[in-house]
Amino acid sequence: MSLRDRTNAAIGAETLPLLTFLCVVFLVFSLVTPLFLTGANFGSMAFQMPVLGLLTLAMLGPILSGGLNLAIIYQANISGLALAWVLIEFGGSEAGIGAFLLGSALAVLTGAASGALMGAVVAYFGAHPILVSLAMMIFLRGLGEFLTRGSDISGFPDYMNVLGHGSFVSIPVPMIIFILAAILWHIMLKRSRHGFSVYMIGSNIEAAEYSGLHTKRTLVTIYAISGMICAIAGIVMAARFNSVRVGHGEALLLVTVLACFLGGIDPFGGFGSVFPVAIALIILQALSSGLNLIGANQHLSTAVWGLFLIAVMVLRWVGMRWRNKQLGGT
Amino acid sequence: MPNVFQKHSVEMRLSLVLLLIVVGLSIKTDTFMTLGNITSLLNNNAVNLIWAVGLLVVLVAGGIDISFAVAASVVQYLSAQVFVGLGGGNWVVGFIVAAGFGVGLGLINALLIHGFQVISIVITIATFNAFFGLLMFFTKGRNIYNLPDWWTDRIFIFERQATDGTWSELNLSVAVMIACVLATWALIRLTTLGRQLYAFGDNPEGARRAGVNIWQMQIVAFCWCGMMAGIGGLMQVNIAQEVVPNALYGRELDVLAAVVLGGARLGGGRGTVVGCILGVMFVAITQNGLNLLGISPFAFQMIIGATILFAISSSNLKFGRSGKARLKESAT
DSSP states (O other), X not given: OOHHHHHHHHHOTTHHHHHHHHHHXXXXXXXXXXXXXXXXXXXXXXXXXXXXXXXXXXXXXXXXXXXXXXXXXXXXXXXXXXHHHHHHHTTXXXXXXXXXXXXXXXXXXXXXXXXXXXXXXXXXXOOOHHHHHXXXXXHXXXXXXXXXXXXXXXXXXXXXXXXXXXXXXXXXXXXXXXXXXXXXXHHXXXXXXXXXXXXXXXXXXXXXXXXXXXXXXXXXXXXHHHHHHHHHHHHHHHHHHXXXXXXXXXXXXXXXXXXXXXXXXXXXXXXOOHHHHHHHHHHHHHHHHHHHHTTOOHHHHHHHHHHHHHHHHHHHHHHHHHHHHHHHHO | OHHHHHHTHHHHHHHHHHHHHHHHHHHHOSSTTSHHHHHHHHHHHHHHHHHHHHHHHHHHTTOOOSSHHHHHHHHHHHHHHHHHHHTSOOHHHHHXXXXXXXXXXXXXXXXXXXHTTOOHHHHHHHHXXXXXXXXXXXXXXXXXXXXXXXXXXXXXXXXXXXXXXXXXXXXXXXXXXXXHHHHHHHHHHXXXXXXXHHHHHHOHHHHHHTTOOHHHHHHHHHHHHHHHHXXXXXXXXXXXXXXXXXXXXXXXXXXXXXXXXXXXXXXXXXXXXXXXXXXXXXXXHHHHHHHHTTOOGXXXXXXXXXXHHHHHHHHTOOOOOSHHHHHHHHHO
């Protein structure tokens, strides 16, 4: 095994091309605006990225298993509501750290339960994950609107500010949470029995079943874990916006799918890893922040994200053709 | 007859459930089975159904289109510009322009999918972002109210005054919806192209070896969906009386849920126009019924979501995750 093969196996074959893209994006923006390569810009990037990053990790497991979870935003919102409810019960801004921990536990439980339910329907009824998660999305959105009547819930204790806006050794706290989660995800997918099952199910669920993997239980676990990380994202969102509203982060839903595909995750499942997805996230954030610095609005970044994904797909196609030609030539 | 049951089990079951709901609502409320309620149900869901049959063709061909709803918004804007340029226009010009732009946007999807061998969900999520982002960027999120009169004038194809003085009427969008539904039915049921779409959706490689032109299939599917998106967009303006750039954002997933609920298989090769109608009407009638029963509007979405989730779980839909399962299914 050559060094290249070994690095590819460890961090994913998409990593090096994506790192090149990242360098190009950084280079272009630093030439265009002097504001790009500044601590302030990197600071704001590091505060903005984690919510999208955590939600993308929630999307990652289901896609790797050959499915999709379209309910992630509302799972995050509903989990945030669970936390908010506990905090309000314990006196709102007066609530102690114990109430926060209890609320967070309830939030994670809520996320896990909604995820497990989806996983169970996918696994035991053989229904398509897109349909199941769509139905769950509509249900949770409705539940949230029913509970909140479409309004904001705010008035959280001050210490939650640290979670959303604080820094630890000059790294933003949300970023630390994302980095820890990403490392955990990498270990889970590459080193654990569960991760192995995820890849096998994504490659060929029937072969996995006949090989003695408990595919149904694994599917339930995949969606439950996806729900748990949604809850973490929901908690970070509550801290960042200092409020919970059903529909916060709606626009991020399809961006998380975009980030996964950009990071080289196979849309049919079975192939891909965390590291290139993390780089894809940094690229998306850099594009958005850079465009923002030169005075373009968020909508232009949305368009650029879409066009960028198309460009990457075209380049991958060109690369594939080129490699095939090389193989054919020798 | 048992064959019909087996072949269209999802449609059969859904129509039974729908029938139960309709009977239940007719007994429980005296407002459901009125001409006024039925016509407003049709008026309110015409555009959704136009989009649904467009999406159906893509699903049958084994693809998925996330971009059609924002594509409809793009068509609305481009059409509005063209009508200003033409100094007015009329319905004939309107249909040609809107359908033309829709086909053009569908063609972009088809070209990218086929040309670079990328699965449709990746491309349509990319074009979804690109279309929406560019639309919001160029319009700066501003609405257009200043539209040609012919576009916003209400045209009724049917009207009747009840004895108590209330009017019930069907507007133009219902006629267009019927035309679109019939055209789609004819396309996928009566033409060779339609049979090829099913074959291609069920097994692309098999269809290719049997001599089906893959390139043509992608173009037909995505351009048809784009055309329906455009026509739906045109009719939506007729109803809403204004063009709002982000009004249709998010509608794609609701339509998708309804179409798949109606038995179209994600993965291709299966789906009917009747199922499509049932899926859209199921969601619409559930919502309408909740409204008539006096349940809080805040609870509607929650109950609809739960109903769909329940419908999936109880109907034991087998979408067939692999080619093998599909082969087994087609053999029976």
